[in-house]
Amino acid sequence: MNIIVCLKQVPDTETQIKIGSDRQSIVTDDIKWVMNPYDEYGVEEALRLKEKHGGEVTVVGLGPKRVTESIRTALAMGADKGILISDGALDGSDSLAHAKAIAAAIKDLQYDLIFTGQRGVDDDLGIVGATLAEALNIPQLSLIVKVEVAEDGKSVKVQRPIEGETLVITSTLPALITAQKGLNEPRYASLPGIMKAKKKPLAEKSLADLGLNSADFGAGARKMKILELTPPPAREAGKIVPGETPQEKAAQLAKLLHDEAKVL
Amino acid sequence: MAQGVWTIAEQRDGEIRKISYELVSEGRRLADALGQELTVVLLGSNIKDKAAAFGPYGANKVMVADDSRLEPYTTDAYVSVISQLVKANEPAVLLLGASVQGKDLAGRLAARLDVAMAQDCTVFAIEGGTLVATRPIYAGKAYAKVTFENSWPQMATARPKVMSVNEPDPSKSAEVMDAAFTLDDADLKTKVMDVVKDESGKVDLTEADKIVSGGRGMKGPENYYILEALADVIGASVGASRSAVDAGWRPHSDQVGQTGKVVSPNLYVACGISGAIQHLAGMSTSKVIVAINKDADAPIFQKADYGVVGDLFDVVPALTEEAKKYV
Structure with missing residues (x-):
């Protein structure tokens, strides 16, 4: 079975986010870029399915040249080939536009399953998977923690936790799955894996290569306009609850939560 | 010209979920600001008798799509029906809940x-006259104020438990109407085969009013009974930090933070959690934050409304006893 995994590069989750002077973007100096954590689950699941059912895993990334590193990481983990969609005209595009570019890169490939992370831990929109599935006219299965492909390779059964329940859903293939934490424990790339990755094919595509018009991309084509980025609302450090012993402190705290905060 | 505010109700097994009332309340405020009508769209099977629930919260109309194929929820069926209704009626604003279902649907x-x-x-x-939405990005390390351009309806989801719910006015009622739609079985490619209820019986973290959360300071999975005991007394759900989850002490579904759940309870009690930035990102919209940590310099105290410097193994059991006086 052939599987495509989409990946995005995001600031490491330990990154302190600073807002740029334009109030439209973040300061990207000193940021450590990593593969979006949810995309790692997608890569791992694709590799496990390949190990079980055979086939090929193709990794598709979008963004500046540095995204090559994350694609190479996925190749070192065991993916077979990579595609980087990179074009200056993509700068400032919104997620809708990104998804359309990715769809253009995927539409002529052979695939049974597509994985994306359930969301990027940067803009937290979580709409690339859905937009891609719509563009390719295939079903989407979101926030999935278990994937079982039928022996005949024609359908998939997944588990999708919702509030207080887990749904067991079946779908025809091809389908798109968005990976949630809990799906698996991603492997580390081995040293031989890293060596092999250097020789695996990695194609770079511009918007023109994909038959797309640059005018449909970039800041000017955004449907969602950013008016302003701000730091989170300040949360003042509150009071340290007084008391000599743990019992006194606990008694004070319970009283404050009842009388003052009114949450108890 | 697009006109009117729509909210998409969420129900499960015929029960209207709380997020639906949060949406209709916020929808009412936006409809008033625009001087337009508020319509609630309710989908399900044999659901029409629930439509009367929304008038008292401020809905002018409730549009009901009733079909056996709309229960349980599937992306395919809901998207097909709602997209038809939106194209036929052209609302200006379309709001959904940012629940698991709502995010998938939206x-x-x-x-x-x-x-x-x-x-x-x-x-x-x-x-x-335009919808402006503020949304946390980088899991709340920054906020983005956004609006829409050449994009109708203006569409957004609301984080659960953030929008305040209107006091229902039983004298108000909404006009209930049947939605006109078609549904083609060939378009329905996914099927819900089974629904497994969580055994814990606890409210999901994203919907919980109170959360007691434990981190590395818990020292091991065997000690979480201390938090469970407090949670039982105050009616809270139990969460965990990434380090506790990565250590295998707690299930993934309990993780609060940038790569876990983003929560907004009325009360968040962080026990033995130092306050790594990715954790703070996931709980900073909580209304009241309590931190219990023996390290007085832990960053969590900078975010806490009430801080207790002390050993959680002494403080939490004592708090459990004290809390009994108030519940």
């Missing part, structure tokens, strides 16, 4: 309608 619906969608918003306003 993503695909936005793609079908080819419009932008602001996910998981915490503030909405009407400025110059």
